[in-house]
Amino acid sequence: MCRITGGLDFSNNHFSPEVLTAMRDSLIAGGPDNGDLLIDGNMGLAHRRLSIIDLSAAANQPMVSDDWVISYNGEIYNFMDIRNQLMESGYSFSTKSDTEVIIKAIDHWGKDAVNRFRGMFAFALWNKVEKRLLLCRDRLGVKPLYWYFHDDLFLFASEIKAFHQHPSFNKSLDLSGLPHFLQKGYFHSDECIYKYVKKVPPGSFLEINASKEIAISSYWNPKDIYRHSLTDKRSEDEITEELEHILTESFKLRMVADVEVGVFLSGGIDSSLVTALLQKENTASLRTFTIGFHDKMFNEAEVAAEVAKQLGTNHSALYCSEEEFKQVIPELPEIYDEPFADSSAIPTYLVSKLARGNVKVALSGDGGDELFGGYSKYKFARLSAKLLSIPLTARKILYEMSYLVSPDTLESLSTRFKLSSYSQVGSKYLKFQQTLLSKDLDDFFDKSSSYMKDTAIKKLTGITRPELNGKEVETRYNLVSYLGMKDMLSYLPGDILTKVDRASMHVALESREPFLDPKVIAFAFTIPDHLKINERGESKYLLRKILGKYISPDLINRPKQGFTPPIAKWLRGFLKEELIVMENDPAFFELFQLNQEYYKQILRSFLAGEHKYNPHFIWFIYCLYKWYKRWI
Numbered sequence: 138m139c140r141i142t143g144g145l146d147f148s149n150n151h152f153s154p155e156v157l158t159a160m161r162d163s164l165i166a167g168g169p170d171n172g173d174l175l176i177d178g179n180m181g182l183a184h185r186r187l188s189i190i191d192l193s194a195a196a197n198q199p200m201v202s203d204d205w206v207i208s209y210n211g212e213i214y215n216f217m218d219i220r221n222q223l224m225e226s227g228y229s230f231s232t233k234s235d236t237e238v239i240i241k242a243i244d245h246w247g248k249d250a251v252n253r254f255r256g257m258f259a260f261a262l263w264n265k266v267e268k269r270l271l272l273c274r275d276r277l278g279v280k281p282l283y284w285y286f287h288d289d290l291f292l293f294a295s296e297i298k299a300f301h302q303h304p305s306f307n308k309s310l311d312l313s314g315l316p317h318f319l320q321k322g323y324f325h326s327d328e329c330i331y332k333y334v335k336k337v338p339p340g341s342f343l344e345i346n347a348s349k350e351i352a353i354s355s356y357w358n359p360k361d362i363y364r365h366s367l368t369d370k371r372s373e374d375e376i377t378e379e380l381e382h383i384l385t386e387s388f389k390l391r392m393v394a395d396v397e398v399g400v401f402l403s404g405g406i407d408s409s410l411v412t413a414l415l416q417k418e419n420t421a422s423l424r425t426f427t428i429g430f431h432d433k434m435f436n437e438a439e440v441a442a443e444v445a446k447q448l449g450t451n452h453s454a455l456y457c458s459e460e461e462f463k464q465v466i467p468e469l470p471e472i473y474d475e476p477f478a479d480s481s482a483i484p485t486y487l488v489s490k491l492a493r494g495n496v497k498v499a500l501s502g503d504g505g506d507e508l509f510g511g512y513s514k515y516k517f518a519r520l521s522a523k524l525l526s527i528p529l530t531a532r533k534i535l536y537e538m539s540y541l542v543s544p545d546t547l548e549s550l551s552t553r554f555k556l557s558s559y560s561q562v563g564s565k566y567l568k569f570q571q572t573l574l575s576k577d578l579d580d581f582f583d584k585s586s587s588y589m590k591d592t593a594i595k596k597l598t599g600i601t602r603p604e605l606n607g608k609e610v611e612t613r614y615n616l617v618s619y620l621g622m623k624d625m626l627s628y629l630p631g632d633i634l635t636k637v638d639r640a641s642m643h644v645a646l647e648s649r650e651p652f653l654d655p656k657v658i659a660f661a662f663t664i665p666d667h668l669k670i671n672e673r674g675e676s677k678y679l680l681r682k683i684l685g686k687y688i689s690p691d692l693i694n695r696p697k698q699g700f701t702p703p704i705a706k707w708l709r710g711f712l713k714e715e716l717i718v719m720e721n722d723p724a725f726f727e728l729f730q731l732n733q734e735y736y737k738q739i740l741r742s743f744l745a746g747e748h749k750y751n752p753h754f755i756w757f758i759y760c761l762y763k764w765y766k767r768w769i
Contacts, residue, residue: 138189138498138647139198140164141208142299143174143182143261144285144292145270147349152181159302161185164295167642175199175206180263180270182208187645189394189498190216196234204266205240210295211258211280212649213238214390219253243271248342251356255390255654259337261293268347276357277504277653278326278339278630281638287333291345296639297334298474301768307333308769312730316594316602320587322478322757323632330475339630359658363622366662368615373668380660381683385414387654391500399424399496401488401648402452404440406511406677406684406693407502411651413448413687415500422451424496428488429456430702440692447688455491457484462702463711469760470767472643478760479636480704480753486640493646503633504652507621508661509677510669513565514585515620516676517572519666521581524572536573542566543748567751582620586628588751593739597732617666625658705752709744712759716740719762728769729761 142160146152157174161183165172168185171194175182184198189212199208213219216235219242224230228241235256242250243262248271257279262271272293274282285292285300287307292300300306314328326336337343340357369376388411392398400412402425416423425445429438438454445452465483472486492499506512524532544566571590575581584590595601634650641648651657664679671678681693708716719725720740726733736758739750 138167138187138212138642139210140167140185140295140642141183141198141210141259141261142292142294143180143208144290144303145345146179146181147289147291150179152176152179154181156303157181157183160292160294160299163298163302167295167645169645171197173197173199175201177206177263177265178268180268182206182261182263184208187497187642187647189396189647191232191234192395193232195232196236198236200232200234200236200240202237202240203244204264205244206263206265207236207240207260209236209239209258209260210282211256211260211275212393212647213254213256213258214393215253215255217393219250248273248354248356251342255656257650257653259295270345272337272343274337274339274341276340276655277359277625277634278336279634279638279650279653281635282337283329283334284337284343285331285334286351289349291349293337296474297329297331298471300331300334307331309333310728312598313600315729316598316600318476318478318761319594319598319754319757320589320591320602321628321632322588322753322760323635324475324477325627326630357655359622359625362659363618363662366615366618366659368665369663376664376668377679377682380664380679381414383657383660384410384652384683385418387657388414388500388651389418390654391649391651394498396497397424397495398498398500398649399426399492400450400500401425401492401502402427402441402445402450403502404437404444404692405502406680407505407652409444409448409502409688409692410505410680410684411500411502412444412450413684416448416450417687422449424492425450425452426488426492426495426499427452427454428484428491429454430484431456431458440695444688444692447692453491453495455487457487459707459711461487462707466712467763468643470764472639473635473764474768476761476764477635477639478753478757479632480702480756482636482640483702485636486643489641489646489648490644493644497645498647498649499641500649500651501637502652503637503650504629504657505677505680507624507629508652508658509664509680510617510621510666511677512624513676514568514582515617516670516674517569517585518578518582518620519616519670521572521575521578525575525577525581529574532573536570539566539570539573540749567748579623582623588757589754593750596735597739599730599732615662615664615666617669618662618664622662704756708752708755708759709746713744716744716755716759719759722762725762725765728765731758 164185168187170188171186182199199206213235216238220238223241230237258275259280259282260273281295283294283297290305309332311332314324317325341355344352402408402412427438427441462483547562547566568585571584572581637648668679670676720737743750743755
């Protein structure tokens, strides 16, 4: 696990070593163990290393092998199998690293080699003879890879902050993606805040040659896996047995390392299952880590501790005070150098910091929700046909009436009297209000993930979001898989994976996602809907069934809690003064072309205790402001 950067300066026949060094060392937090660079005329490659596999200096990067030079971030978990195949074909190796395996696999099989890789990766390969640069990003975008091209300067990096070290970096903004950010809290994988910066798409290659020609090609897409999957017709027990076998193999594969590996254990189904299946394979106790809240409404640490006790892990928990959360907030723009506003980034950073004090690698449960029907919006989407059958005029009346109910009151009553199996009912209710005006299933699904209605976003930004293309996937068999596939194209790489990668790498911790193995994904898409969300509305049914073999039922049959701090309380409390300063900063509103007076109305309504607007929307704009103060 590392950080990479470099580029091609077509205006100069020599890439500046001073600039390349500065770009490299801006990424030192994610690669503190070693740093090096290589310059070949107008091409520069640089690397910051976090040593996980083959800890020797021989595995440092950039690494040269025959015609190729590589700078690589990530892990190929099955590299030993690939290495053995290459040795049978006559290749020899001077290191025990997966880095050398990538170079020689590409040399032997060309770009098709990437289909053999099971892992997370972003790499840059330079062909010294052909003067051609090849960038590649893993299937789902676990590892980040940005690129910049303007005025004959091509740059790439794991994080945008490296670009700021180049004196020719043009920081002009692109505001077209701002509506998506203000509704979702992250920039879509197709968008970036900077005009000349883009992301290498997940599952894709980018090539640039000496003629400055850029070609982007896809080698893997969850949409294709979904479209070509056939529903498994076997019995429930047969499917369950094979799923446990596939998950166990994938989870064990993620234990490959020359350093100790731990697990993030939140107490939820996914992380508990990762821990359970790995602990059954190990005689020694796994190291597990969790963060606790003193506010019981948001706390799962007690459940995580009981799961750890039943499974026999070596468990560590840290209960964080509000003051500790306060200390993280000013760091967020440095950790996330593009606007990012998922508030669960704060506890994610803190649990990463806790884990890093004990291990260098930690496994997470990310991807389980998308693959096995974990989100409540999937359940509601299955009922969308009934909602959409109601005439729009009637739904508009229901929409207006919905504002008579206070989300805070609903949250309080639900918690006090256990009226719902869901946590964070208030926030979900505010999203549900928007779905009442949906045009079709895809619009329903989009609105169920949005924190602000389209009309308000247009009034604030002046930009109308483009219409959704509901015909993008013609068939929608296995609806839960279809919705999971949609999240794997947007929410997973844009939010979840971004959140975990930046938070963990900022403390030099490698985070691995064992659910996101291509074999697990392919099998999950064949599982029928009723084995993901059963007739009783129980989510992740098969995962719960497997987990039930290892821990008691009372730890399994609980509502999904999430990792979300009490944002509304913070915004009306210790962040209130900053919000007032922000609303009176005309330069901020002018730069982002936001309607300042309209925002003041929204903020004053919120601070007065009214419930017209989701507090997370206020948080999104606050995070944009903090990013602006750091990077502009």
